[in-house]
Amino acid sequence: MGNKKFLNTSVGKKVVMAITGQCFCAFLVVHLAGNLTLFLGQSHFDKYAKQLENLPMLIYPAEAVLILLALFHIGAALKLTLANKSARPVGYAVYNSKAGGDWASSKMFITGVFILAFLILHLVQFKFAERPDDSLYNVVFNAFTQPLWVGVYVAFIAILSSHLAHGFQSAFQSLGINHPKYTPLIKKLSYVYAFVMWAGYTTIPLWIFITDFIARSSQT
Numbered sequence: 001m002g003n004k005k006f007l008n009t010s011v012g013k014k015v016v017m018a019i020t021g022q023c024f025c026a027f028l029v030v031h032l033a034g035n036l037t038l039f040l041g042q043s044h045f046d047k048y049a050k051q052l053e054n055l056p057m058l059i060y061p062a063e064a065v066l067i068l069l070a071l072f073h074i075g076a077a078l079k080l081t082l083a084n085k086s087a088r089p090v091g092y093a094v095y096n097s098k099a100g101g102d103w104a105s106s107k108m109f110i111t112g113v114f115i116l117a118f119l120i121l122h123l124v125q126f127k128f129a130e131r132p133d134d135s136l137y138n139v140v141f142n143a144f145t146q147p148l149w150v151g152v153y154v155a156f157i158a159i160l161s162s163h164l165a166h167g168f169q170s171a172f173q174s175l176g177i178n179h180p181k182y183t184p185l186i187k188k189l190s191y192v193y194a195f196v197m198w199a200g201y202t203t204i205p206l207w208i209f210i211t212d213f214i215a216r217s218s219q220t
Helices: 003-009 011-039 042-053 055-086 108-127 138-144 146-176 184-220
Strands: none
Touching: 003 011, 011 042, 011 055, 011 146, 011 184, 042 055, 042 138, 055 108, 108 138, 108 146, 108 184, 146 184
């Protein structure tokens, strides 16, 4: 079977989603590591942000690759969802339990739509935001001193973590790595990974909000 024909099959689409999904899992780790420099203070985080922006030969190709990965991931998910709906009235799920799959599995496409909306919001609010004082740190800090944005981001990170918890383990299954000896371990690792991402990304807005609240309270 040719590569093009294979990619048009249900298995092929799941493989595309598995590979692109794992690439995004790796990106989230790298992105979180950079974001954690916020805890070191404004000078460290702004220096980190400037260093990235001053490497266009690295950043632009990396962003182009991420966009392509997103298009392949979303395209495969959409085609697979439509194919599943035309075959049976059941939403997309790479893995179904005897009870019909857990919430994360049966709602992968829906959580994926929320994640896409979150990504667009994230880019508009931070990457393309105006920086009057040329400080990305202040842009992030000012956003997360507002309860509404803290709540929005914490909610979206919870949705993202739910998506990751299922997607991480199902990716291995889609790639044929499915063995009674290793599958339980992979499943546990998927929950550990999702929890670490949830804790890391949630801690940032909460820490900024609490720090600002304490600072304001001490001034009154």
